[in-house]
Amino acid sequence: MNLDQPSAARMYDYYLGGAHNFAVDREAAERAIAALPATIAGARTNRAFLQRAVRFLVETGIRQFIDLGSGIPTSGNVHEIAQQIEPDTRVAYVDIDAVAVTHGQSVLAGNKRTAFVHADLRDVDAVLESPDLRRVIDFSEPVGLLMVAVLHFVPDVDGLAGILTRYRDALPDGSYLALSHMSMTGQPREFLERFEAVYANTANPVVLRSRDEIAALFEHYELVEPGVVTLPLWRPDGISYFTEDPERFPGFAGVARKRG
Numbered sequence: 001m002n003l004d005q006p007s008a009a010r011m012y013d014y015y016l017g018g019a020h021n022f023a024v025d026r027e028a029a030e031r032a033i034a035a036l037p038a039t040i041a042g043a044r045t046n047r048a049f050l051q052r053a054v055r056f057l058v059e060t061g062i063r064q065f066i067d068l069g070s071g072i073p074t075s076g077n078v079h080e081i082a083q084q085i086e087p088d089t090r091v092a093y094v095d096i097d098a099v100a101v102t103h104g105q106s107v108l109a110g111n112k113r114t115a116f117v118h119a120d121l122r123d124v125d126a127v128l129e130s131p132d133l134r135r136v137i138d139f140s141e142p143v144g145l146l147m148v149a150v151l152h153f154v155p156d157v158d159g160l161a162g163i164l165t166r167y168r169d170a171l172p173d174g175s176y177l178a179l180s181h182m183s184m185t186g187q188p189r190e191f192l193e194r195f196e197a198v199y200a201n202t203a204n205p206v207v208l209r210s211r212d213e214i215a216a217l218f219e220h221y222e223l224v225e226p227g228v229v230t231l232p233l234w235r236p237d238g239i240s241y242f243t244e245d246p247e248r249f250p251g252f253a254g255v256a257r258k259r260g
């Protein structure tokens with residue numbers, strides 16, 4: 001682990017007010033906030049989307065989740081939200097960041113319905129064949145696959161389309177994909193260029209896709225209402241962190257069912 005280089009997991013932890021970050025992460029996070037003032041509200045809005053999507057999926061009948069790029073555990077983790085509704089729900093967390101994984105494994109120690117796997121989501125075999133993941137995920141039952149605020153760290157040249165196909169093929173019918181993704185659509189170009197420049201010097205450079213490119217990530221899935229929209233507009237529940245026009249949020253999200 002290179003602790004001289006900021007990481008997306010620890011910067012995000014800082015945006016959310018967590019304690020699992022180092023000076024190098026805090027400095028980079030402050031540069032990102034200066035570049036894009038909506039960064040902190042954006043992180044909270046993203047977390048709130050994740051929680052609404054998980055509640056929706058549990059209410060739809062999903063009882064097991066794979067959370068790719070789960071981040072450093074913070075309040076309102078997927079298993080906490082899901083198990084409030086259905087205590088038997090199982091969750092496999094996966095992250096590339098060693099601090100996220102070490103902290104996650106210690107927080108979840110002894111919790112038999114959860115696992116925390118240290119893997120790169122681009123290495124689909126390592127994720128899907130992980131014995132820890134297999135301990136909690138049963139691939140004969142529908143799965144909720146979460147890719148929330150993570151695919152903007154995976155460039156097309158890393159084979160994103162093929163990676164998505166492999167995960168989709170592994171999911172049983174009746175499974176769902178929920179994802180959110182930062183975007184430049186509708187944003188002042190200079191904000192986003194500065195934001196991209198901050199992340200270019202971290203362990204996780206950012207790729208800001210357009211709304212149409214994000215919608216295309218759901219190929220071969222059936223989107224649930226309201227489709228691919230900015231995060232505050234996905235089934236809002238009245239709790240809002242983003243004070244500007246919700247149409248102008250710098251990211252899009254959706255939830256979709258695998259086509260049978």
Ligand SMILES: C[S@@+](CC[C@H](N)C(=O)[O-])C[C@H]1O[C@@H](n2cnc3c(N)ncnc32)[C@H](O)[C@@H]1O
Pocket residue numbers: 008009010012046047050068069070071072094095096097100119120121122147148149150153154204
């Ligand atoms: C912005 S955080 C999002 C955390 C959480 N999904 C959420 O939405 O609240 C992005 C996370 O993705 C992780 N990440 C980035 N690239 C990854 C990869 N290739 N494989 C697994 N995790 C990755 C980072 O380490 C970080 O923890």
